[in-house]
Amino acid sequence: MAEKILVNASYGTDDVERATVPWVVASAAAASDNETVIFLTAQSVHLVKKGGADGVQGKGYPAIADLIDATVENGGKIWVCPACASANGITADDLIEGASLVGAVGTIGFLTDGARTIM
Numbered sequence: 001m002a003e004k005i006l007v008n009a010s011y012g013t014d015d016v017e018r019a020t021v022p023w024v025v026a027s028a029a030a031a032s033d034n035e036t037v038i039f040l041t042a043q044s045v046h047l048v049k050k051g052g053a054d055g056v057q058g059k060g061y062p063a064i065a066d067l068i069d070a071t072v073e074n075g076g077k078i079w080v081c082p083a084c085a086s087a088n089g090i091t092a093d094d095l096i097e098g099a100s101l102v103g104a105v106g107t108i109g110f111l112t113d114g115a116r117t118i119m
Contacts, residue, residue: 012043030076
């Protein structure tokens with residue numbers, strides 16, 4: 001039975017290894033036919049700016065851009081914290097296709113509707 005999975009991410013290019021792991025988990029969850037959301041906060045919001053993940057790859061890991069693509073292609077959703085985006089000068093128009101601004105109310109709603117949290 002498919003589950004609802006919420007993956008939390010907060011790192012960006014400030015720590016590429018820590019930035020990559022949530023995307024590995026989110027892409028695997030989406031590929032396993034789970035209803036998957038990755039919720040981006042803090043520095044991770046930079047990765048879903050247009051071009052923001054280009055060339056970002058930790059040693060021994062897939063490129064983050066490839067993991068983002070795999071997550072979206074398998075039906076995963078990318079939710080960006082609006083306050084975090086604003087604090088980093090990012091608007092909805094700056095985001096890649098498949099990413100949207102969703103705040104605390106939407107995230108809490110997903111959790112109270114049975115989502116499990118990872119990370």
